[in-house]
Amino acid sequence: MEHELKVALAQLAPVWLDKSATLAKMNSAVDEAGSNGADLLVFGEAFLPGYPYWLAYTQGAAWELAHNKELYAHYLKNAVQPEAGDLDKLCSLAQKYHMAIYLGMVERARDRGGHSLYCSLAYIDNGGAIRSVHRKLQPTYDERLCWAQGDGNGLRTHLLRNFTLGGLNCWENWMPLARAALYAQGENLHVAVWPGNVYNTKDITRFIARESRSYVLSVSSLMRTADFPKDTPHLHRILENAPETLGNGGSCIAGPDGEWVLEPVLEKEGLLYSTLDFNKVLEERQNFDPAGHYSRPDVTRLEVNRLRQTTVSFRDGEP
Secondary structure (H helix, E strand, O other): OOOEEEEEEEEOOOOOOOHHHHHHHHHHHHHHHHHOOOOEEEEOOOOEOOOOHHHHOOOOOOOOOHHHHHHHHHHHHOOEOHHHOOOHHHHHHHHHHOOEEEEEEEEEOHHHOOOOEEEEEEEEOOOOOEEEEEEOOOOOHHHHHOOOOOOHHHOOOEEEOOEEEEEEEHHHHHOHHHHHHHHOOOOOEEEEEEOOOHHHHHHHHHHHHHHHOOEEEEEEOEEEHHHOOOOOOOHHHHHHHOOOEEEEEEEEEEOOOOOEEEEEEEOOOEEEEEEEEOHHHHHHOOOOOOOOOOOOOOOOOOOOOOOOOOOOOOOOOOO
């Protein structure tokens, strides 16, 4: 039925900082979700190949430390370049199962020289095409030591059955104007991806749902020191200070009335499923619609720059 959407939340641990192994785990998750009839599968923030947890435990802000440089280089080598075909298998599986995918990834942006990293959220449609790559607008605190600032190019929505989907990374979900940019494009299913902690998801998930009168999917990864591969560079330094659990999950779903559809799930690894009814969106928009009848564009308006930012523009050819 067009008014229903079966969603799957991938509360999984990546094979930390290992692109190839994490992609293999993701392919298995897509197979499982597709076989169970999911229309949409969502992975957490920076899931491929993992969140930069080491920064908090290895003097990440210290100047010229060799181990931090080597960890960054390792991260860079395991980052994602869609143009190089890194997501081709996921795209073919999305097409096979006629299932859309939102994917949190660390992107090695070729159009910015290929040596800086962006926390990106890619949308693959159910025909297997990459429709947008949103680069996180503002990395948070120590994330700024390895992630660059993104731009507004990916502030876009996508149609899936009756639903209009949009998504943001982690704390940019707290940015009211970023949310407003998606609301104005008709968003009614908001995807919020997180590295993995109920501290982040337990309040804002219901808040955004109540504010927007939309469904909100908050998807978090898991991460435990036991998940760190033994060949991780400088693993002993990281383990000296890291807690046993770095990400405890907390994936959840709130409905357009702001109430729980799926309460936060802790510590459990696997795919979490729910079926959403679009009619609930229409019911809740009756008394509040932030971009429609409850807006005043004659008083306040938002301007959004969606140009992909670049440092150089070339003109080739004979003078």
